[in-house]
Structures are given as structure tokens and as C-alpha cells.
Amino acid sequence: MTVVPPALSAHSAAEAPAAPATLAQKLVARAAGRTQVRPGEIVTCRVDLAMFHDSSGPRRLKPMLEELGASIWDKGKVVLVIDHYVPEADDESRRIVRLARDWATEQRLPHVYDGLGICHVVLPQAGHVRPGMFAVGGDSHSPTGGAFGAYMFGIGATEMLGVVVTGEIWLRVPQTIFMRWYGRLADGVSAKDMMLHMLGRFGMNGGQYQAVEYCGEAVAALPMGERMTLANMSAELGAQTGLVAPDAVTRAWLAERGVRVDAAALEPWHSDEGADGVRHAFDASALVPQVALPHSPANVASVTELPPTRIDVAYIGACTGAKIDDLRAAARVLAGYRIAPHVQLLVAPASRQDQQQAEREGILRRLVEAGATVLPTACGACAGYGGAIGEGRTVISSTARNFRGRMGAATAQVLLGSPFTVAASALRGVVSDAREIIG
Amino acid sequence: MRTWRLPADVDTDQLAPGPAMKHGIDVIARHCLEAVRPDFAAGVRRGDVIVAGPHFGIGSSREQAAAVLVHLGVAAVVAPSFGGLFFRNAFNVGLLLLVCREAERIGDGVGLALDPLGGLVLPSGGAPLAVEPTPPFLLDMVQAGGLLPQLKARLAARKESRHGT
Numbered sequence: 001m002t003v004v005p006p007a008l009s010a011h012s013a014a015e016a017p018a019a020p021a022t023l024a025q026k027l028v029a030r031a032a033g034r035t036q037v038r039p040g041e042i043v044t045c046r047v048d049l050a051m052f053h054d055s056s057g058p059r060r061l062k063p064m065l066e067e068l069g070a071s072i073w074d075k076g077k078v079v080l081v082i083d084h085y086v087p088e089a090d091d092e093s094r095r096i097v098r099l100a101r102d103w104a105t106e107q108r109l110p111h112v113y114d115g116l117g118i119c120h121v122v123l124p125q126a127g128h129v130r131p132g133m134f135a136v137g138g139d140s141h142s143p144t145g146g147a148f149g150a151y152m153f154g155i156g157a158t159e160m161l162g163v164v165v166t167g168e169i170w171l172r173v174p175q176t177i178f179m180r181w182y183g184r185l186a187d188g189v190s191a192k193d194m195m196l197h198m199l200g201r202f203g204m205n206g207g208q209y210q211a212v213e214y215c216g217e218a219v220a221a222l223p224m225g226e227r228m229t230l231a232n233m234s235a236e237l238g239a240q241t242g243l244v245a246p247d248a249v250t251r252a253w254l255a256e257r258g259v260r261v262d263a264a265a266l267e268p269w270h271s272d273e274g275a276d277g278v279r280h281a282f283d284a285s286a287l288v289p290q291v292a293l294p295h296s297p298a299n300v301a302s303v304t305e306l307p308p309t310r311i312d313v314a315y316i317g318a319c320t321g322a323k324i325d326d327l328r329a330a331a332r333v334l335a336g337y338r339i340a341p342h343v344q345l346l347v348a349p350a351s352r353q354d355q356q357q358a359e360r361e362g363i364l365r366r367l368v369e370a371g372a373t374v375l376p377t378a379c380g381a382c383a384g385y386g387g388a389i390g391e392g393r394t395v396i397s398s399t400a401r402n403f404r405g406r407m408g409a410a411t412a413q414v415l416l417g418s419p420f421t422v423a424a425s426a427l428r429g430v431v432s433d434a435r436e437i438i439g
Numbered sequence: 440m441r442t443w444r445l446p447a448d449v450d451t452d453q454l455a456p457g458p459a460m461k462h463g464i465d466v467i468a469r470h471c472l473e474a475v476r477p478d479f480a481a482g483v484r485r486g487d488v489i490v491a492g493p494h495f496g497i498g499s500s501r502e503q504a505a506a507v508l509v510h511l512g513v514a515a516v517v518a519p520s521f522g523g524l525f526f527r528n529a530f531n532v533g534l535l536l537l538v539c540r541e542a543e544r545i546g547d548g549v550g551l552a553l554d555p556l557g558g559l560v561l562p563s564g565g566a567p568l569a570v571e572p573t574p575p576f577l578l579d580m581v582q583a584g585g586l587l588p589q590l591k592a593r594l595a596a597r598k599e600s601r602h603g604t
Contacts, residue, residue: 209523
């Protein structure tokens with residue numbers, strides 16, 4: 001589908017010479033109707049896009065809207081994605097999903113994506129996220145939209161009610177933390193490894209609810225799917241949002257999905273030279289595959305220094321780790337091989353669009369031939385909502401979180417890795433370095 | 440008002456476990472913190488205060504992680520830092536959070552008086568500890584019982600002024 005949203009432009013600061021600003025500050029300033037904002041001040045922003053799903057959305061919003069006797073401020077700016085409780089596994093799930101569908105019909109919501117994939121991936125694929133936007137999502141991985149140069153962050157259901165009724169939200173203007181990656185990633189090393197490395201260094205609250213901007217030549221070289229992985233896991237870093245300045249790669253990706261953005265329209269959306277911020281630098285070429293050990297995404301080690309770790313389940317899924325780029329990585333490792341006999345390999349493509357693309361490229365066939373079971377394009381086991389992981393299992397997963405019990409049993413041991421690492425581990429039955437296989 | 444001491448990095452999935460999320464708040468409440476402090480859900484009393492280590496509430500956007508504490512009668516959470524999303528959610532559902540760098544000096548099961556306006560918490564038998572100032576509009580939100588009652592009042596006032604003129 002093609003969406004033609006209203007023009008987004010930064011305020012021209014013709015009156016006064018503006019101080020150098022970060023991308024995050026420029027995005028917030030536009031949404032607040034200001035020429036400039038200062039980190040720390042509290043502003044009210046107009047929301048361009050509000051996304052929610054079956055778990056955080058209708059079942060919470062409907063009763064509160066009825067209690068208020070209020071209606072949605074602008075239905076064209078609202079997107080509902082049904083992804084958490086589909087396919088419906090039991091009566092409670094059926095009730096939640098039916099409520100979402102009935103409410104969407106009753107409200108005549110124009111943008112509803114039902115069983116078509118995970119919200120953070122479906123949203124940009126359907127053309128709803130554009131550079132320059134200010135957007136909120138009813139899910140913690142909403143910073144994924146930041147990969148497109150949109151200021152996007154997650155909020156809870158009551159706060160979403162506030163947005164849905166008023167079209168506005170308050171914000172404490174963030175500092176920007178620049179994560180500059182110079183050099184080039186080695187083959188078999190990916191955005192997930194960059195993210196796990198940063199998590200190992202800064203911890204799960206290292207982002208301090210500020211804005212993180214990923215930059216440098218290694219970031220500029222990443223395709224959109226990989227940039228989305230970085231922005232997505234800004235949630236694990238504890239940042240409010242995670243941004244990548246939009247460029248020709250962004251424009252080309254959007255154009256393929258029917259969203260035309262002029263080069264000139266991207267002009268304002270970058271951090272000015274000399275803008276204030278905290279700066280960290282990393283050498284991409286020195287990075288080796290990383291894994292997070294149980295039970296925290298920040299409990300990080302290099303694959304190369306890990307003792308032999310036997311796995312039972314390899315899971316390629318979620319908004320973080322089952323986009324087309326992730327499926328391609330897994331298929332590169334597994335093509336022509338069979339996984340270890342004791343391993344169960346589960347693949348849940350992030351969206352229908354990614355699944356169809358993977359079918360066209362022969363990727364899905366190669367994964368199935370290697371022994372993968374393909375699951376529905378939904379959130380699935382990532383949040384323990386569907387097809388959860390059993391007692392005592394050791395899992396390596398391309399998802400974002402390995403909190404104790406999140407994916408199912410509290411006795412399960414979950415490690416996180418890139419799709420390369422998950423595929424290589426499925427093949428050998430122990431946590432493995434994909435570079436030894438594809439090299 | 441007694442304290443419940445919790446460790447660092449208590450996440451949203453421990454407060455509102457995934458498998459309970461399809462149920463109502465009363466069921467989620469029975470499982471609240473069961474992986475960290477199994478005696479909490481049954482033992483917590485109205486007005487009790489949670490005292491935790493850094494990064495309380497990191498993780499998901501699920502508002503039930505904060506709402507469940509309101510449901511169980513928790514008066515406030517005192518910790519050196521909070522997950523940013525949880526921080527917003529808590530005030531939105533009427534739960535007071537106080538940022539106290541020295542929170543971990545407060546014991547388990549002790550009395551604790553809260554003075555957010557004075558920027559202090561007072562453990563019984565101990566020295567007062569400083570808490571960071573909370574923006575007044577967030578204190579108002581807690582006072583009102585959260586964002587929903589505030590929105591209700593705002594809409595009612597708007598309606599009234601429309602009818603009045």
C-alpha cells in the first residue's frame with residue numbers, strides 16, 4: 001500500500017542563528033512546534049503516528065475510552081497490528097484477538113494489520129514510518145522506527161490513551177549519546193553483535209532513557225533491516241529512542257515500498273557538527289560474534305571465548321531477529337547442511353512480506369531442508385505468549401531479551417545471538433562461530 | 440508502611456510475568472515478583488513501600504508491571520534509578536516513584552515515611568535520605584490517581600465550559 005502523509009519539515013530558524021543541534025533535538029523541536037529545544041526541559045509534542053497491538057491496544061484502550069466518553073483524535077494517524085496473541089492458542093487469546101478485531105471494525109480504523117507480522121516490522125513495511133516523524137508505539141521495541149530517522153518510542157496503555165484522546169504527549173528533551181562505529185564489520189558479524197557488544201559495555205540502563213544515535217561508516221554501510229536491529233534493541237540499552245540518520249539507503253528502502261521521500265526532505269534530519277552529546281567510538285572491524293548468556297541481554301561474552309555450550313533449541317524469530325536480512329544470514333550458514341540431530345530449529349519470520357521474500361529467494365526452502373520448522377509470522381515464543389519454551393531447555397535465540405522465564409519456563413536457559421550465530425549453533429549443536437562455516 | 444527490599448535490575452517480566460499477561464490484573468497480582476520474592480504477593484499490605492536496587496522496572500512497556508503494584512496497595516517504589524518506560528507508566532497509573540541514590544541503605548521490613556515535596560525519605564531509626572525532586576505535574580498526576588482521572592476531569596471541564604457559554 002502507498003501512504004501519502006503530510007509534509008514533515010523542520011522549522012526554519014530564519015529569526016536567529018540556531019545552535020548546533022542533534023538529530024533527536026531537531027525531531028523533538030519540530031514536534032513541539034519550537035525552533036530549538038534544550039536537553040532536560042519538558043515539552044509537549046504533537047504525535048504524527050500512534051501504533052499499538054492486540055496486547056497493549058484495544059483491550060486496554062476500549063474500556064478507558066468508554067469510561068471517558070472520548071473518541072480517537074485522528075484515526076488516520078493510528079495503526080493497529082494484531083501480532084501478539086495470533087494464531088490464537090487458547091480461549092483467553094481468542095477473546096483478546098476478537099476484542100481487537102471487533103473494536104477495529106466498530107471504530108472503522110483505516111490501518112489494521114491482522115496476522116501479517118510483528119508490529120515494528122509491519123509498520124515501516126506498510127509505509128507508515130517516515131524520516132522526520134514523531135511517533136509512539138504501545139510496545140517497548142518501538143524505537144525500531146528510529147532506524148528511519150523518526151523519533152519513536154514505547155509507551156504504556158494509559159499513556160497511549162492520553163495520546164489517542166489528545167494527540168499529544170510530554171517529553172523530557174533527551175541528551176544524545178553517539179555510538180560511532182568506524183571500520184567495517186567482518187563477514188558473519190552483524191548489527192546484533194554490535195548491539196550485544198554495546199550492551200555488555202554499558203548495561204541495560206546505559207542509555208539512561210536518553211536518545212542514542214548510531215553513526216559512523218559501519219552503520220552507514222548497514223542495510224535497513226540491520227539498522228532496524230540496532231534501533232530495536234535501544235530498548236535493551238534503556239534509551240528512549242535509537243536513531244540512524246536517514247540517507248539514500250533509507251530512501252531506496254522506502255521507495256521499494258511505495259513511499260517516495262525527496263533527497264531534499266532528508267536534509268534537516270542529521271546531527272549538526274559540534275552538537276552537544278556524549279560520544280563513544282567502536283572499531284567494527286575488530287568485532288567478533290557476541291552472545292548474551294542467561295538471564296540478561298547485558299551478560300555478554302564473545303563466542304570465541306565461550307566454553308562448549310550444548311543447545312537444545314535454536315530460535316530465529318521476533319522483530320529483532322527474523323527480518324529478511326536475518327533469514328538470509330541464517331540460510332547462508334545452513335544451505336546444503338542438516339542441523340545437529342538433537343537440536344530443534346524454529347524459524348518464525350518477522351512478517352508476511354519477509355516470509356514471501358524469503359520464499360522467492362529460496363531461503364525458506366533451504367532452511368526447511370536443513371531441518372527448520374517454520375512457525376507463524378507473529379511474536380510467538382519471544383515474549384512467552386505463544387509456543388513457549390519448555391522446562392530445562394537451553395535455547396539460543398535471535399530475539400532481544402533473555403530474562404528468566406520470559407520465553408516460557410523459568411528453568412530454561414536462554415542465550416541471545418545473531419541469526420548467523422543461531423544458525424551455526426543449530427548446525428553444530430553447540431554455540432558456534434558462523435565465520436568458521438561461511439568463511 | 441513497611442519496606443520490601445528487592446535487588447537490582449528487577450524487570451517488568453518479573454513484575455508482570457508473560458504467561459499471566461493474558462489474564463486480568465488480579466491474576467497477574469498473584470504472580471507478581473514470584474521469581475524474585477515469592478513471599479511478596481501474599482504478604483504485601485496496603486501502604487507498604489518497595490525499596491530496590493538500580494534499574495527497577497527495566498524491560499517491556501507492559502503497564503501492568505506498574506498497575507499490579509497499585510493493585511497490591513504499594514504506596515511507592517524507592518530506588519537509585521528506574522527503567523524509563525516504567526517510570527512514565529508508574530505515574531500514569533498513579534504510582535509514586537522516588538529516585539534515591541542511597542536507597543540500598545534502607546533495610547527490609549522497616550518503617551519508612553515519604554516526603555516527596557521535602558525531597559526526603561525517613562527510615563525508622565535511621566538518618567533521612569535525600570530523594571531527587573519529582574516534577575510537580577507528575578506529583579499532581581499521582582495525587583489525582585493517574586492520567587485517566589486527570590483526563591476525565593479535563594474533558595468534563597471542557598464540556599462544562601462549552602455548555603456554560
